[in-house]
Amino acid sequence: MDRRIYEHPVLKFDRGRRVRIIFEGREIPAYENETIAAALYAAGIVHFNYSGRLKRPRGPFCMIGKCSQCMMRVNGIPHVRTCITLVEDGMVVEREDVHDAELPTPTKKMKVEYVTKDYDIVVVGAGPAGLSAAMQAAKLGAKVALLDQNPFLGGQLIKQTHKFFGTKDSYAGTRGVEIAKMLVDEIKDYENVDIYPSAQAIGYYRREGVLVAFQSRRLAEYRVLKLRGKRYVVATGAMERSLVFPGNDLPGVMGAGAAQTLMNVFGIRPADEVLIIGAGNVGVIIAYQAAQAGIKVKAVIDILPKTAAYLVHASKIRRMGIPVLMRHTIREAYGKGKVEGAVIYEVDEKFRPVPGSEKDLAVDGVWMAVGLTPSVELLELMGAKIKFVRELGGYVPLRTQYLETTLDGVYVAGDATGIEEASTAMMEGKIAGISAAFSLGYKADWAEKERAHAMKWLDEFRSSPHYARIKEGVQKVLIQK
Amino acid sequence: MSSGEGKEGKPKKVEPEDLLEMQKELNAGYISLEDLRRAGNLPPDEIVEKGIPVPVFDCLENIPCTPCHDVCPTGAVVMETMNDKPKVIWEKCTGCTLCAQACPGLAITIVYPKFGEKRLKGKRPDAEKLWLVSIPYEMLPIPKKGEKVKVYDRGHRYLCDGEVYTVIKSPRFGTVLVNVLVPGECAFEAKYVEVMRDEQ
Numbered sequence: 001m002d003r004r005i006y007e008h009p010v011l012k013f014d015r016g017r018r019v020r021i022i023f024e025g026r027e028i029p030a031y032e033n034e035t036i037a038a039a040l041y042a043a044g045i046v047h048f049n050y051s052g053r054l055k056r057p058r059g060p061f062c063m064i065g066k067c068s069q070c071m072m073r074v075n076g077i078p079h080v081r082t083c084i085t086l087v088e089d090g091m092v093v094e095r096e097d098v099h100d101a102e103l104p105t106p107t108k109k110m111k112v113e114y115v116t117k118d119y120d121i122v123v124v125g126a127g128p129a130g131l132s133a134a135m136q137a138a139k140l141g142a143k144v145a146l147l148d149q150n151p152f153l154g155g156q157l158i159k160q161t162h163k164f165f166g167t168k169d170s171y172a173g174t175r176g177v178e179i180a181k182m183l184v185d186e187i188k189d190y191e192n193v194d195i196y197p198s199a200q201a202i203g204y205y206r207r208e209g210v211l212v213a214f215q216s217r218r219l220a221e222y223r224v225l226k227l228r229g230k231r232y233v234v235a236t237g238a239m240e241r242s243l244v245f246p247g248n249d250l251p252g253v254m255g256a257g258a259a260q261t262l263m264n265v266f267g268i269r270p271a272d273e274v275l276i277i278g279a280g281n282v283g284v285i286i287a288y289q290a291a292q293a294g295i296k297v298k299a300v301i302d303i304l305p306k307t308a309a310y311l312v313h314a315s316k317i318r319r320m321g322i323p324v325l326m327r328h329t330i331r332e333a334y335g336k337g338k339v340e341g342a343v344i345y346e347v348d349e350k351f352r353p354v355p356g357s358e359k360d361l362a363v364d365g366v367w368m369a370v371g372l373t374p375s376v377e378l379l380e381l382m383g384a385k386i387k388f389v390r391e392l393g394g395y396v397p398l399r400t401q402y403l404e405t406t407l408d409g410v411y412v413a414g415d416a417t418g419i420e421e422a423s424t425a426m427m428e429g430k431i432a433g434i435s436a437a438f439s440l441g442y443k444a445d446w447a448e449k450e451r452a453h454a455m456k457w458l459d460e461f462r463s464s465p466h467y468a469r470i471k472e473g474v475q476k477v478l479i480q481k
Numbered sequence: 482m483s484s485g486e487g488k489e490g491k492p493k494k495v496e497p498e499d500l501l502e503m504q505k506e507l508n509a510g511y512i513s514l515e516d517l518r519r520a521g522n523l524p525p526d527e528i529v530e531k532g533i534p535v536p537v538f539d540c541l542e543n544i545p546c547t548p549c550h551d552v553c554p555t556g557a558v559v560m561e562t563m564n565d566k567p568k569v570i571w572e573k574c575t576g577c578t579l580c581a582q583a584c585p586g587l588a589i590t591i592v593y594p595k596f597g598e599k600r601l602k603g604k605r606p607d608a609e610k611l612w613l614v615s616i617p618y619e620m621l622p623i624p625k626k627g628e629k630v631k632v633y634d635r636g637h638r639y640l641c642d643g644e645v646y647t648v649i650k651s652p653r654f655g656t657v658l659v660n661v662l663v664p665g666e667c668a669f670e671a672k673y674v675e676v677m678r679d680e681q
Contacts, residue, residue, distance in 0.1 A: 009619050010655050163585035163654060165546040167563050173548035173583040173654060279509065292620060298497050307509050311542050312586025314510025319673040320620075321637030323500035324509040331492075343492050358492035359500070461545045464564040 001044040002029075005267040009292050010161050010175065013267035019089035035151070036082035036093055037063065037070045038266040046251035046270075046338050048072055048082065052099030057337050059251030063258035064156070065149045065200070066239045066375070072096055074219055077104045083261075084150050084198065088219060110220045117194070119145045121436050122211055122229030124201050124378060127155020128422045129414025130235035131183040132429025133436070136450065137233075138190040140434065140442040145227050146187065147196035147213055152265070153187070154180030155237055155414075156257065157422055159264040161289055165310070169457060170423035177264070179422075199225060201236075204382045231409045231436040234379050235429060238372040238393070238415035243277065247333035247342075256286040256369035263293040271365025275342045276300045278369030279324050280308040286369055287317045298361045301328035301344055303351065310466070331358060333366045342366050372419045379416065383407055391473030392418025398477045401455065402435035403428060406479065411436050418473055424461060427454040501637070512539050512635050514670060523669060524571050532595040534576025537669060538567055539588040539635070549580035549589065578658055581617050582651035591615040592668045601662075612668040613646055618657045622676050624648060630674040632663055640667045643674060 005013070015031035021039060022028070030039035037060050040048070047057040048070050060070035065084035073094040074080040078101030082093070123134045126148035134146040152158055160176020171179045187193055199215035211232065215223040240255035242248060252271060256278070262270045274295055276283050279302035287297045300317065305326055307314050318324060331343040346357035373394040376386055384397045384405035396418045397405045404411050411432040414425035434451045462471040504511070517523050517539065524535040536557075538549070543564045550560040550567060557573035558580055560566075581589040597611030605611075624630050624645045632643040643661035650657050663671050 007621060009621050009623070009657070163548070163583070163656070165544060165585050167545070167547045168551050172546060173552070173585065175655065284510065294621070296497075299500050309510065310544050310586065311510060311512065312540060312544075312584075312588045315512050315539055315635060316510075316587055318504075318510040319633060319635050319637055321497075321501065321633070323497050324504055325500060326504075326509050345492075359495045360492040361495060460563055463562075464545045465543050467545075 003042050003044055003269045005263070005269060005293055008267065011177070011264060011267065015267070019087060021087050021089075021091040021093055023093045024095065030087040032087065034087055034266055036072070036074065036080070036085050036087050036091065038083075038262060038268055039087050040082070040093070041262055041270055042266070042268045047095065048251070049095050050097045051249065052097070055097065056249060057251055058098075058249055059254070059338070060258060061242065061254050062240055063254070063261040071098060073101070077220065078102060080219065085216075085219060086151050091219070107220070111222065113223045114226070115223055116226040116228075117145065118228045119143050119194075120229070120440055121145070121231045121233060121433070122227050123147070123233045123235060123433070124211070125155065125235035125237055125414065125416070126153040126195070126197075127235060127237050127414060127425065128157050128179070128183070129237075129416075129425035129429035129432070130155070130233065131187055132426045133233040133235060133411070133413055133433030134193055135183070135187055135190070136430050136433035136447065137437040137442075138187070138193045140437040140444055140447055142192065142437045142440060142442055144190075144193045145196065145229065146193055147199040147201065147215075147225070147227075149198065149200040151198045151217070153184045153195065153197060157183075159257070159260045160422065161264050161292070162285055164423060166421075166423040166461070167457070169453070170426060172423075176422060196225060199223075201378050204378070206383060230440060231411065232382070233411045233413060233429075233432045233436055234382075234416055235412070235414040235425075235432075236375040236378055236416045238374050238419055240368070241371045241373055243330065243368055243370055245330050245332055247335070247339065250333050250335055250339045251337070252335070252339035252364055253333050253366040254368070256282050256367045259365065259367045260286055260289060263289060263295075269293055269295055271295060271363070273298055273363045274365035274367055275330070275344070275361050275363045276367045276369060277330055278302055278371070279314065279326065280369060280371075281310060281313055283369035284309045284313045284317050284324070286367060287322050288313075288320075291317070291320060291322065295365075297322045298363055299323045299325055299344070301325045301330070303327065303329040303347060305349070330366070339364060339366055372415065374416050374418060376416055379405060379410070379412060382410055384410060384412070387477055389418065389473045389476050391469040392477070396477055398479045400479055400481050403432040404435065404481065409436070409439065418470065420467075420470055424458060427458050427461075430454045512541065516541060520566075522569075528571045529594045532599060533571070534574055534591055534593050535571060536569055536574055536580060536589050536591045538569065539672070540567055540586065542566070546585065548583040548585065552579040552583045554579065578615050578649075581615055581658060582654045582656050584617065587617040587619065587656065589617065590672060594665065594668065597662065610664050611662045612665040614661050614663055614668050614671045616659045616661060616671065616674055618659045618674065622678060623657055624659050624674060624676050629677055630659070630661060631677060632661060632667060632671045633673040633675065634670040635672045637673065640670055643671070
């Protein structure tokens with residue numbers, strides 16, 4: 001079985017050289033630019049490991065290195081996050097029981113290197129916010145480290161195939177994938193920026209002011225990075241939410257963003273027929289992208305009476321005949337070893353089930369687009385003060401208008417400040433990057449102007465009735481210093 | 482929690498076609514011609530009479546988005562702030578289609594009233610009744626010149642058959658514009674096409 005997409009209306013896939021991996025004794029074709037998880041999905045393998053207690057089959061949920069549901073044993077090493085580990089020729093991949101993993105036997109092949117380096121600014125996360133922050137700081141002359149836990153830079157931009165909203169300054173009209181390419185190409189031109197892909201921040205030592213990250217570009221090759229930044233910009237993004245229902249752990253039930261990664265980054269059809277839960281912008285955009293990938297969207301459902309999506313996004317799929325059912329939610333996903341169907345039902349105005357409204361859809365994918373939660377774990381670990389703000393999607397750091405948190409010298413940008421848009425993340429990145437560099441004595445008129453413009457732009461963007469809640473939310477975490 | 486309603490008997494198996502019927506029209510992305518008329522997004526009769534190209538903007542919300550305004554070479558799309566809804570000055574539009582290519586919402590179609598009468602007279606018997614509509618399209622298969630397509634309205638209701646006049650892939654924005662000849666009465670309703678080709 002080959003689930004790869006070879007013809008797509010807007011994307012071209014650069015898969016690289018063909019290699020092979022061994023999955024439980026079976027040889028599977030793969031390409032060097034694919035992660036292990038992508039290669040398995042391309043071969044129709046969706047069951048990656050077993051749950052600890054009940055030994056239920058499990059598969060990936062997030063596909064961006066956050067959820068841990070993709071962990072497998074690779075070349076004898078347990079708990080390898082296959083969604084962010086690139087394939088290597090001859091890799092031996094096995095399902096694992098996540099509670100019963102064996103300690104790997106160290107081999108001569110295993111390499112560990114220690115790197116200690118000082119920087120003006122350490123930027124964690126190379127999505128739209130982190131890239132913009134690093135770029136502005138570098139332009140001002142600061143020495144910058146930019147790290148990301150994914151093997152590819154660009155964060156979630158790399159899977160956004162639609163043209164962006166916003167204005168010229170935020171690359172409106174350009175597709176997210178292309179914006180990512182432009183930003184990544186540009187950042188590579190700066191000699192004062194060190195880029196660390198496949199590097200996960202795992203600790204922060206306040207006394208020494210050192211961030212420790214674990215980098216693994218190839219399996220069994222590790223670098224322990226001890227990076228001392230005079231300033232930090234934390235742009236760790238967000239994580240997709242899940243819903244509670246029977247069968248939500250079946251392989252094939254995943255975050256909409258995960259499906260998007262498979263379809264648009266790797267060019268793989270994760271399913272043939274899907275149900276999408278959530279008819280906000282993400283849900284309807286993903287329905288559209290699924291159709292572009294040749295996947296049949298059986299329905300997009302949402303428990304709310306009215307869609308929160310932009311009308312233009314929702315009407316794109318309405319005119320194509322994809323059913324959008326409001327006041328509907330999921331009862332269960334069912335199937336043996338993987339999802340084979342889902343039961344949905346209607347709710348009344350008090351969100352009670354409407355008797356007899358249950359409908360059974362035969363699908364091999366259930367994708368959840370039910371919101372995101374800011375990833376603030378690192379900020380918490382560093383000691384920044386955080387607060388729960390519903391309008392911003394969860395716990396977010398308190399910060400000044402220049403995005404400095406309660407910790408002096410620690411800035412935040414992008415979805416980690418609250419769930420918003422890639423375009424706002426880029427603007428926040430600019431503000432944080434410039435402010436961090438200014439505080440170190442770097443100066444330039446253009447940067448003053450750029451920062452003022454970004455702040456004005458954000459304010460105007462958030463004046464849309466669509467973002468009134470965000471504006472309110474931001475007020476709740478704004479501090480003076 | 483559920484009190485167990487609907488548990489008796491098995492839920493019925495359904496397909497998307499069954500669900501289409503159940504959509505509550507107005508709250509889930511459906512825009513009617515009446516919505517557009519009320520918002521002033523349809524051209525007045527005298528403009529249509531002139532036979533000049535008219536862009537139809539299915540854009541009824543204040544969202545931060547300006548590409549249509551930014552790319553318009555003649556200033557026909559007016560917008561003061563990024564959250565304004567675009568306003569079209571009909572007389573200024575030259576039908577260049579840049580806005581339709583750029584729009585992230587694929588919300589703009591361009592209608593060329595009386596296209597057949599002006600450009601196809603003598604070339605085909607039905608010329609008089611044919612208008613041209615430019616529809617942004619990002620699906621596969623991409624329609625081909627001369628091909629018959631099914632033409633749908635904003636709620637995916639079949640309107641008529643159309644004939645692909647030309648297909649243009651925007652070099653700058655990557656979106657394909659399918660220019661379809663349709664009977665004039667369908668022109669303002671036409672918003673989506675599907676190829677009738679049997680592939681595989």
